[in-house]
Amino acid sequence: MAPYEAFDEDVEVHGRTVLAVVDDALARFSETYRETARDALAANGIDDPSTEEWYPQQAWLDTFETIADDLEPHILDRLGEQIPDVAAWPSAPSTVADGLRSIDDAYRDNHRGGDIGHYEVEATGDRTATVTCLTPYPCEFDRGLVRAVARRYAPVESFVFVEERGDQCRRDGDDVCIYTVSW
Numbered sequence: 001m002a003p004y005e006a007f008d009e010d011v012e013v014h015g016r017t018v019l020a021v022v023d024d025a026l027a028r029f030s031e032t033y034r035e036t037a038r039d040a041l042a043a044n045g046i047d048d049p050s051t052e053e054w055y056p057q058q059a060w061l062d063t064f065e066t067i068a069d070d071l072e073p074h075i076l077d078r079l080g081e082q083i084p085d086v087a088a089w090p091s092a093p094s095t096v097a098d099g100l101r102s103i104d105d106a107y108r109d110n111h112r113g114g115d116i117g118h119y120e121v122e123a124t125g126d127r128t129a130t131v132t133c134l135t136p137y138p139c140e141f142d143r144g145l146v147r148a149v150a151r152r153y154a155p156v157e158s159f160v161f162v163e164e165r166g167d168q169c170r171r172d173g174d175d176v177c178i179y180t181v182s183w
Helices: 015-028 031-043 057-071 074-086 096-110 139-153
Strands: 012-014 054-056 118-125 128-134 161-165 177-182
Touching (some): 015 031, 074 139, 096 118, 096 128, 128 139
């Protein structure tokens, strides 16, 4: 399955997430980026998002695709990096591995209905982990998100490195992307 294609047509994303990404994260870059996202939302049937409503994930993914097409795909990596700062996080992890695990908790808090996918973390050493992203979001977005969460919980002196590994990639039509993280 390719990025931007929901696993299940019944999946919805919470409006607070939509607004956090559009009005908080993208607005950090420029008002033009925010307006592009608002226009894409409207074109996909989300005219005036509310923090209290749920919206079809497919419409949200179509908006992501428009953002990538109109503003260049690299913006998705930078956008993923903003998520821990603008989204409500469900826990206060004290380690990088726990922080990476909290991505799945946050994802589950903001998606519902059917097969939403998941983020799975396996600690592979004292300062390394593997993150498997089984979601319909683009690789660039997940890479930025994983990097930002690892940086947030890594010791100050750490250099965080995230690299896509494995034989599968959503860019190639697979359902999963696998990242190695070291800090």
